[in-house]
Amino acid sequence: MTAFGGLTLTNQATPDVASPVTSSGSCESAQEIMNIAVTGEAFAVTFLGQALASAESGDLPLNAELAGTLAAARAAEQAHFDVLTEAGAEPSTLEFTFPDPDLFTNVGLFLETVISLEEASIAAYLAAAQEFSILGEPTMAQLALQIGAVEAEHRVGARFFAIQAGVLEGTPNDVAFEKALFRSVGEAATMLEELGFIGGDGETVAFPGPGEINTTGVSNLEP
Secondary structure, eight states, X not given: OEEETTEEEOOXXXXXXXXXXXXXXXXXXXXXXXXXXXXXXXXXXHHHXXXXXXXXXXXXXXXXXXXXXXXXXXXXXXXXXXXXHHTTOOOSOSEEEEOOTTTTTOHHHHHXXXXXXXXXXXXXXXXXXHHHHHTTOHHHHHHHHHXXXXXXXXHHHHHHHHHHTTSOOSOSSOOSSOOOOOSSHHHHHHHHHHTTTTTOSSEEEETTOSSOOOOTTOOOOOO
């Protein structure tokens, strides 16, 4: 089970690598994949912006190192958003909801949610890379892998701070292969909706969320 605060997502078996399909039985189009991906990036920028604002106000107690790491991650997510939109991606929404009021006050809950969201993001880009390859879009497949690799860095960083805070046990880099949770990128979008981050109850925050994007220390802002 993958946990999102009080919500859980059951890990699917590793899908048949030859058959990424939608519910209709066909591969998603390149435009559909990009639109879903850029919506996810907009959510990530907004989510992290809200967290950093909560830390600045004193509601979410983050140490300086963790806050700096989240700021760098947010800058990376914004860079992903920018490159995808330049490639023609169109987000399905730029407004997001946060159903759990404790998400930006409870550090343990926040870090567990970040880890789970990053695992979902990694899996979405794995599916995207495979679908782009099938569609004959090698440049977009490479971009999906470049973005997915950075999402994996974010996951390890969040695990490091969660272990440091006593929220988790183990090592930050705890997998040899990332989890293939989705057969299609659309499943990741459905998950965000089901978890209430898109169109759910709770506070609505518009992209990019509060605060400025801080690119300090972040390189390779373009692929």
